[in-house]
Amino acid sequence: MADKQKDQRQQEPQQSVLAKAMITGFTGGVLWSGLGAIAYYFNFTEVSSASFIFRSFWQTDWTGTWLAEILAVLIVGILSLGTALLYYLVLKKRNGIWPGVFFGLGLWAFVFLLLTPIFPAIPTFLELNSDTWxxxxxxxxxxxxxxxxxxxxxxxxxxxxxxxxxxxxxx
Known part of the structure; x- marks a missing residue:
């Protein structure tokens, strides 16, 4: 059994932890912002990825389409590479659920408390409804x-x- 596991490890190309972290970051960004887009579609939230990325800078018809939403989800996936790198550099040795919970809460506070004044298409924190929060x-x-x-x-x-x-x- 141990020989079989050893052979399997030798056959699989070793990928660095940093490369896997980057893949995880992109995947997480696409997955969770995609679910955020679905939540926006079903009116669980007042903001979407496209609101942050496109509608704050361009007020055109295409920014309200699903194409804009899909492009915004992909852009969030790319931006999530930086988030994953940050987690990798600071918290990779921490195990358990709590480091991720606090990391997510910190990101939320950063985005909704610090970044929303930069994006005019997004209501301020106090203007958002409780469903969005x-x-x-x-x-x-x-x-x-x-x-x-x-x-x-x-x-x-x-x-x-x-x-x-x-x-x-x-x-």
Missing amino acids: VTTVCLFILYGVFIGYSISYEYREFNETLNSYSNEGRI
């Missing part, structure tokens, strides 16, 4: 937990694999 807080927490668990898990797995290789060499 609850929905977006939940989405950001889920995003943070997704990023946090994934990056911490890959970091831990990578280090355990390194330790098992070094222990095998000593035996």
